[in-house]
Amino acid sequence: MSALDLATLAAIAALLVLSALFSGAETAFTGASRAFITRRARAGDARAGRLASLRERKDRLLAALLLGNNLVNTTATALAAGLLIAWFGDQGVAYASVAMTLILVVLSEVLPKTWAITHPERAALAATPLLAATMRLFGPPAAAVNAAVRSLLALAGVRVGGERVQSEEELMGAIALHGEGTDEAAAVEERRMLRGVLALDDLTVADVMTHRSRIEALDADQPPAESVRRLLATRHGVLPLWRDGGRELIGLIETRAALRALHAVGGDPSRLDLIALAEPAPLAPETRPLLDQLQLFRRSRRHLALVVDEYGQIEGLVTLHDVMEVVVGEITEAGETILADAVKGAGEIEVPGETRVRDLNRELDWALPEEEAMTVAGLLMAAARGLPRRGEPVEVAGYRLVASDVRGRRIARVRIIAPEPPPAAG
Secondary structure (H helix, E strand, O other): OOHHHHHHHHHHHHHHHHHHHHHHHHHHHHHOOHHHHHHHHHOOOHHHHHHHHHHOOHHHHHHHHHHHHHHHHHHHHHHHHHHHHHHHHHHHHHHHHHHHHHHHHHHHHHHHHHHHHHOHHHHHHHOHHHHHHHHHHHHHHHHHHHHHHHHHHHHOOOOOOOOOOOOHHHHHHHHHHOOOOOOHHHHHHHHHHHHHHHHOOOOEHHHHOEEHHHOOOEEOOOOHHHHHHHHHHOOOOEEEEEEHHHOEEEEEEEHHHHHHHHHHOOOOHHHOOHHHHOEOOOEEEOOOEHHHHHHHHHHOOOOEEEEEOOOOOEEEEEEHHHHHHHHHOOOOOOOOOOOOOOEEEOOEEEEEOOOEHHHHHHHHOOOOOOOOOOEHHHHHHHHHOOOOOOOOEEEEOOEEEEEEEEEOOEEEEEEEEOOOOOOOOO
């Protein structure tokens, strides 16, 4: 074997190493988490900062990597073909084609990409110098290639924009995989909270409000002594003041302010003027997204709003507490427990009809449909297409719902029997 042959083999080996580096760097660059890179860059990591700046020209960098990779692959194959032709004659072309295909696929594509996709962040940081050098060397021709590609796509009516924004479906898929292989109980709660954050823009205030029938309020038409009794018994800092069962809203009464006013008149309920103490009540249309309502609560000192329909009629009440529960789950008050009125049995639960479907799904990791109705009573009536008879089971998404207590046209309690879990794989 001559010195020229040895030099050719060394050049082919070097080109194969470069090909592997290009392939691994490309996979690591596209697979690295944007959040990880940004966090490391803000922490002062110079390589992460450089990587973040390269991501701003992602299309040009990927084109540069492809140019570099194809250049070294083509050159390595040409050198191998020339060497094998010198050794075996015309058959060397076939030998070079088979050998280089196997070597490039195994050593320069599959192996580096497999490692890079397994450790994308670490590989991307390690490959940052190579990425920067590739951008400097092949960036200008890559820009020309991108311009040509955009022109060709434009002829076909395709417009190429910037980096694609990650869809909510992809985020939900990533959330579903979050925490695998770690503490499962903690991971489940973290996944619930992450889904809750995404849900803020999908839900409206009507989805989480307390219905008008359950609002604790003061009625201006009631005797003053009854209003004072309610003020003394309530655990809320603010109560709505209305007339005619909520059809005429007067305002909001701060409990402490009302009790101070009562003390100022010598404790005489008849001298307490609640209407004079009422403050304007914030109103929220029932169709307002929860994320918008959260922003309004953040800018306001009043973390409560009355929910109204399109005619201005009161439908319910929403608080900052309700919005936060979408993210973190049910927040219990002193002495309360989550799903306090639930009666549990083997594979089943009995709850008040006004229990929110979303709360059940969150606390029990169930999959009851949340689009049909806000409460379990509403879900049961929607599935039964009317008011079911007491004890009549109704199938909903594999769950059996039974109205265990019906009072007039209201379902007071619902028994829910969960589907049997699939048998564990043997």
